[in-house]
Amino acid sequence: MTAGQPPRVKVKLGENNYGKAEVNLMKIGRDTPRHEIRDVQVRVAMTGDFGAAHAQGDNTDLIATDTVRNTIYGLAKEGFAGSIEEFGQELIAHFVKTGSRVTGGFAEFTEHLWERLPTGDGQGHAHAFVRQMPKRTARVESGDGKTFKVTSGIQELYLLKTTQSGWEGYLLDERFTTLPETHERVMASSVTCKWEYAVDSCDYDDVWQRVFGQLQATFPDHYSPSLQNTLYRMGEAVLNACPEISRIWFQMSNKHHLVYNLARFGLENRNEILHVDPEPYGLMEAWVERAE
Amino acid sequence: MTAGQPPRVKVKLGENNYGKAEVNLMKIGRDTPRHEIRDVQVRVAMTGDFGAAHAQGDNTDLIATDTVRNTIYGLAKEGFAGSIEEFGQELIAHFVKTGSRVTGGFAEFTEHLWERLPTGDGQGHAHAFVRQMPKRTARVESGDGKTFKVTSGIQELYLLKTTQSGWEGYLLDERFTTLPETHERVMASSVTCKWEYAVDSCDYDDVWQRVFGQLQATFPDHYSPSLQNTLYRMGEAVLNACPEISRIWFQMSNKHHLVYNLARFGLENRNEILHVDPEPYGLMEAWVERAE
Amino acid sequence: MTAGQPPRVKVKLGENNYGKAEVNLMKIGRDTPRHEIRDVQVRVAMTGDFGAAHAQGDNTDLIATDTVRNTIYGLAKEGFAGSIEEFGQELIAHFVKTGSRVTGGFAEFTEHLWERLPTGDGQGHAHAFVRQMPKRTARVESGDGKTFKVTSGIQELYLLKTTQSGWEGYLLDERFTTLPETHERVMASSVTCKWEYAVDSCDYDDVWQRVFGQLQATFPDHYSPSLQNTLYRMGEAVLNACPEISRIWFQMSNKHHLVYNLARFGLENRNEILHVDPEPYGLMEAWVERAE
Amino acid sequence: MTAGQPPRVKVKLGENNYGKAEVNLMKIGRDTPRHEIRDVQVRVAMTGDFGAAHAQGDNTDLIATDTVRNTIYGLAKEGFAGSIEEFGQELIAHFVKTGSRVTGGFAEFTEHLWERLPTGDGQGHAHAFVRQMPKRTARVESGDGKTFKVTSGIQELYLLKTTQSGWEGYLLDERFTTLPETHERVMASSVTCKWEYAVDSCDYDDVWQRVFGQLQATFPDHYSPSLQNTLYRMGEAVLNACPEISRIWFQMSNKHHLVYNLARFGLENRNEILHVDPEPYGLMEAWVERAE
Structure with a gap:
């Protein structure tokens, strides 16, 4: 602050969130020779008590966004057995449980859809695919990590x-x-x-x-x-x-x-x-x- | 509707708006040999009583989005003497006044900034420019065409x-x-x-x-x-x-x-x-x- | 040129072309109730004797790029009965015939493919479509407007x-x-x-x-x-x-x-x-x- | 191949190259407190005797594109003391020397330009920058790894x-x-x-x-x-x-x-x-x- 500037005003943190965006994840189901794939881009954002990080630069108990990324891939292995809507709930619930400052958040998905390559028998190929339009989307939001507002979409x-x-x-x-x-x-x-x-x-x-x-x-x-x-x-x-x-x-x-x-x-x-x-x-x- | 489907449910229109997006407009100030330019992309959306258009296909008193476009260019000539924030207010006020079904709306701007090409005297060229980053943005919203909520930004x-x-x-x-x-x-x-x-x-x-x-x-x-x-x-x-x-x-x-x-x-x-x-x-x- | 700069060197025009790019054209076949559509983005470039235009600013006998656009739409009506590869030949042949300075050129196409919306009888809808991936491309080049090198592709x-x-x-x-x-x-x-x-x-x-x-x-x-x-x-x-x-x-x-x-x-x-x-x-x- | 198809024709490999594209590299000069940055996107492609890889699936002596990436970063540390045009020559020379099948190749650069943030003294900030338009480009091509054709550009x-x-x-x-x-x-x-x-x-x-x-x-x-x-x-x-x-x-x-x-x-x-x-x-x- 140099001379001539107005005196410092008091400020405070308003609504805020942070997390990781554009996490590109593919999960392949290999339980049978007929493989299944899910191809998603994920954004996860957390909400909660992040005032000290913003105002004082105090990162105590903050979940690093790099940890968010690791967690998305880790939980995709352990969970993500069904839809993106359900996986979003698993993710938010996890972060609320893990971060003492995290009270809620949201997860957003853009899913690329793939079709099996054509085969003579009309069944489609067991493990080869071609990417399709349009895209499928979902958003899961929660204030407490237990109850969720789910939105699904087409893009x-x-x-x-x-x-x-x-x-x-x-x-x-x-x-x-x-x-x-x-x-x-x-x-x-x-x-x-x-x-x-x-x-x-x-x-x-x-x-x-x-x-x-x-x-x-x-x-x-x-x-x-x-x-x-x-x-x-x-x-x-x-x-x-x-x-x-x-x-x-x-x-x-x-x-x-x-x-x-x-x-x-x-x-x-x-x-x-x-x-x-x-x-x-x-x-x-x-x-x-x-x-x- | 074919047999086997559930009986028709009653539906209604919720929150809605319509208008024109990506209207690219340049206004050049030529009053002196030192020209001024404003280069904006505009979206205008109107809110109001559009239930009949949606539910019955009744377009009575609806402002066509093509008319919205014409109006943006027309009012840019008559007005737009100052900032995009002020032009947005002119636009929304106009549509509320013109359309009997229009009660409000919003206007969004993305403005490309241009710098004068360098000249030896440091004044910059009188009529030649080079495009810059970042972009300037604005949003004007109104529920009545008279009072406005203005937001400005940088992109x-x-x-x-x-x-x-x-x-x-x-x-x-x-x-x-x-x-x-x-x-x-x-x-x-x-x-x-x-x-x-x-x-x-x-x-x-x-x-x-x-x-x-x-x-x-x-x-x-x-x-x-x-x-x-x-x-x-x-x-x-x-x-x-x-x-x-x-x-x-x-x-x-x-x-x-x-x-x-x-x-x-x-x-x-x-x-x-x-x-x-x-x-x-x-x-x-x-x-x-x-x-x- | 200011003092201290090197003396003016002699320059000449090398290989060159000009034309219109990103002309978006849809042609609909309406001869029967089962409509056909072709949805293409076209670039046409002409080659020839354009030295005077470049060096002296002499536009004599130059085909305006706006004329190129009009011609693409006009010839699409009169011709374009078959593939983009054939339409490209019609276009180049036309410009060589029309412009006394034009000796050849090329036409490039990016075609969006559409599929008929599904119907119960498996025939697909007569006049409603959904856009697909991938895209089809073509390039037609000619040095004389009579013989053509055709390239086709997938994008x-x-x-x-x-x-x-x-x-x-x-x-x-x-x-x-x-x-x-x-x-x-x-x-x-x-x-x-x-x-x-x-x-x-x-x-x-x-x-x-x-x-x-x-x-x-x-x-x-x-x-x-x-x-x-x-x-x-x-x-x-x-x-x-x-x-x-x-x-x-x-x-x-x-x-x-x-x-x-x-x-x-x-x-x-x-x-x-x-x-x-x-x-x-x-x-x-x-x-x-x-x-x- | 199923019955009814034409007999197998003989094919051969024509002109070809392979390598790594969109390698995003920043090099920071920290020798003095006034830092320098170069921010480039690199594509390197190699040409040479790659027939066996294509026709027989024999990868012997092929440089993996992952190795290409590692090398770009490694050589950026050891070299890249000057312009992208010179760095391109270092890269191609290296791959020709390293890969017994590599006889030449090309390197393409898109460089993002940054300006120092403004300071009161007009010198610009020592270590803080804002990204500018336009972009700088370069392409270096060689048939032997020793002589180079250099092209530079603006985008x-x-x-x-x-x-x-x-x-x-x-x-x-x-x-x-x-x-x-x-x-x-x-x-x-x-x-x-x-x-x-x-x-x-x-x-x-x-x-x-x-x-x-x-x-x-x-x-x-x-x-x-x-x-x-x-x-x-x-x-x-x-x-x-x-x-x-x-x-x-x-x-x-x-x-x-x-x-x-x-x-x-x-x-x-x-x-x-x-x-x-x-x-x-x-x-x-x-x-x-x-x-x-």
């Missing part, structure tokens, strides 16, 4: 339909509206979603598959008057198919496929030649919830 | 020091701790931060510069016993230098620079040869706030 | 096998070799490849599918003593299955899946718990060619 | 000028030209360049600084009739200022800043409000060479 499911979509009847701002109405357009969206549970535990893998199936089935099953309406219908379908889920959140980008103006070149364009505009895009976010 | 300020950093005295977990203690290490962090204001309005550009200066001055001015402590000191310095700021949040990654084991090759390594490990990294998040 | 085919791979018998450098030999490891690779043709034209779509099939069939069908050997076998399989192809080039990264050292924690690790190391990676590049 | 130097640029007099294609001519536009380019040397060795750091200075000085010093002409002028300036350089290659993207059509909203737009279009972009590539 970057890129869907498109070439017809049965429109955008009409909206506000015609006298100054700034230039977009013409249409009942025939291409609709494309990179869908990210996450959902919360109405139950304490369930078959998370099975729920994920059901959600994934509902999104793919609902996206094309209706004329879409707006991305918002399709979002809502997808949420409704998920809540119908999955009694385990209490509510679901979508972030859906509207990836604009603009009809390129070919009339200037003496060519007709019946929605056949489109500019896939990377930017900007409409972006819709909403929760769809059970009504009672 | 990807990558700092490093080659000494005056250590990590000691932490919990030695009997099983999972393998990291040796050290009082001499390289510390590197990609700093992202954001702050809230104690005042209704201020010179946002000037505050940003002061924060930027404090981060650069504080990062190296002490022996760092942990990234957490350095984070806290940076927050303290900012709150001292900027009475306009009520609290500041940091997300600081600990980019590990690992001393490469050269002893295996008969070579000594006095912290000179390091592996810059991209993954995993420690990740610290905390608010530093005024104590009273 | 980012991420393959992994959990066993039947090793790395033994290599040079044990007395100083710098620390890696132990193994006959049991995980092998993973993000495969990029491209191939040249022995024929003037062929069914490019069909060839691509055969190559894709061969890569997936060959990758797991042997014990792999090295990524190089697997690369070679994949090349051999492709040349066997595709008489249309003269040679094929692979770039295969060796994505290291490191057995995490759990012995430190009293745990056995039989290749089950692995660190998926993002960096560094082995990188192999080779052409596999017909022997006579 | 992602993002330049912009708000005036003194136009695009006129080009070909007006009767069908596909829609762009109006202009003598007043914004010109922006992300410049990547690389140069070859007329001398066997020189002060590579000093040359790099001179090139960097010339690019920044030349970009704004003229009215630009085209990006091609500015590219050529930048090349001419570099060849004038750097007798060590034989020729220089540029890849310059034309990042279009489109005047947003505000007339539709009753607003005049004198090149003030622009859409920074991310895609597509003009892309120019050219060598500028000494004329005799």
Whole structure:
């Protein structure tokens, strides 16, 4: 502090957490010749009484983030027998038990999905795989290491339909509206979603598959008057198919496929030649919830 | 719905918003031969009464996201005379006024900073620029279009020091701790931060510069016993230098620079040869706030 | 030029080209209710007599890159009835014909592949799709606009096998070799490849599918003593299955899946718990060619 | 191979190389309290007699890519006293000497540049730094481990000028030209360049600084009739200022800043409000060479 600066003000630590991010872990099940793989990127963050570390530089009883990494790999060996949602609970419970200053935390997962390489018999290869889109996600949060709030999700499911979509009847701002109405357009969206549970535990893998199936089935099953309406219908379908889920959140980008103006070149364009505009895009976010 | 599925459940719309993302806008001030530029990526999202659009596909009085884009460019011409923080307020106020269903919303900015190209006289070029790191950010949120919560920030300020950093005295977990203690290490962090204001309005550009200066001055001015402590000191310095700021949040990654084991090759390594490990990294998040 | 600088040297233009990059184009076939889509990112570059433009700033007879863009969309409407390899030839031929200074050029394509959304009857949806990995690529080059060198490829085919791979018998450098030999490891690779043709034209779509099939069939069908050997076998399989192809080039990264050292924690690790190391990676590049 | 497939054809190995990519290395000079840092990402690839490894899976005398990594760090300690261009030569020479099958190879560097944090005395901090743009690159190639072809470069130097640029007099294609001519536009380019040397060795750091200075000085010093002409002028300036350089290659993207059509909203737009279009972009590539 040099002369002329204001006198030192009193400060305090607010909400905080720390941990390890981008821990890339693969677990291979080798119990039978037909191997199983789980390929995840993990972030673990701890919450608790970390005031002395911040304010005084006192690291007493702090779990090093390097220890967090080691623990993730160690517990993956001893546990992680099921879903990422369950593994997240194992991790948080462990850190709360181990660190006297740790009272809670969260674990976040991004899971890469792999498909067995094709074989003649249709069974898929026993130990060879090819990576797929989209990605599966999960987040487990706890304030005490005993009770957990679990969220699951899907990342970057890129869907498109070439017809049965429109955008009409909206506000015609006298100054700034230039977009013409249409009942025939291409609709494309990179869908990210996450959902919360109405139950304490369930078959998370099975729920994920059901959600994934509902999104793919609902996206094309209706004329879409707006991305918002399709979002809502997808949420409704998920809540119908999955009694385990209490509510679901979508972030859906509207990836604009603009009809390129070919009339200037003496060519007709019946929605056949489109500019896939990377930017900007409409972006819709909403929760769809059970009504009672 | 096919046979065998559960009866249709009742659903409702929860929290939601929509708008336009990744609107890339440059505004050039040409009033004098010494031009000024602002280069921003904008996201605007509106909140309000959008239930009919979601549930019934009724778009009545909805502002199209294409209109949002046009408006951003149009208002940038008429307004945007000052900071992104002020432009965000202009935008949200406009949409609340324009859309009968819009009650609020938020605007987010990522601003690319440019420096004048060097000239012999040290003044910098009048109309030629080179892009810089880090980036400036802002977020403006409002529930009514009249009162605003403003947050400002810095993104990807990558700092490093080659000494005056250590990590000691932490919990030695009997099983999972393998990291040796050290009082001499390289510390590197990609700093992202954001702050809230104690005042209704201020010179946002000037505050940003002061924060930027404090981060650069504080990062190296002490022996760092942990990234957490350095984070806290940076927050303290900012709150001292900027009475306009009520609290500041940091997300600081600990980019590990690992001393490469050269002893295996008969070579000594006095912290000179390091592996810059991209993954995993420690990740610290905390608010530093005024104590009273 | 200021005083003290060396006298002006004579310079000339060397090899050069210009054009438009990242033109994102979708073409939808709507002739029947079962729609077809092609989703490509195109770069077109022209070569020719562009000396005056560079040296004197004389743009006479230069085709604007904006015209290149318009032309890509226009010709996509009139042509692009088949593969990207054929469309590339249409494009280059057009620019050579149109621009008096243009003598040749190249067109590069990255094609996003889409799969029909699943339907109950196994036929796939008539107009709704989900985006897939990997990507298809092509490059068409010509010096005269009449004869063409065509290259096709696959980008980012991420393959992994959990066993039947090793790395033994290599040079044990007395100083710098620390890696132990193994006959049991995980092998993973993000495969990029491209191939040249022995024929003037062929069914490019069909060839691509055969190559894709061969890569997936060959990758797991042997014990792999090295990524190089697997690369070679994949090349051999492709040349066997595709008489249309003269040679094929692979770039295969060796994505290291490191057995995490759990012995430190009293745990056995039989290749089950692995660190998926993002960096560094082995990188192999080779052409596999017909022997006579 | 199953029945019905064509008989096995003879194949052979073509041009090939292998090595390690994305080796992230920092070297810190600690000889005085004023530390120096070099922060590089390295790729090393070896060429030579690798036929047996590919065709027979015989790894005899092959240098493991893990050994390549160890060697990069080890030699960085023993050597790397100067520029990346010289370090590349040390590396390739080493691998040719060490591997009986290795006859040559190449080393590629991407160097992150750091600036000292500001201090009151204008000297910059002794051991604290902030990362800068653009990046410095180099490539060293050799067929024998004794003679080297060195290329140096700059990556992602993002330049912009708000005036003194136009695009006129080009070909007006009767069908596909829609762009109006202009003598007043914004010109922006992300410049990547690389140069070859007329001398066997020189002060590579000093040359790099001179090139960097010339690019920044030349970009704004003229009215630009085209990006091609500015590219050529930048090349001419570099060849004038750097007798060590034989020729220089540029890849310059034309990042279009489109005047947003505000007339539709009753607003005049004198090149003030622009859409920074991310895609597509003009892309120019050219060598500028000494004329005799």
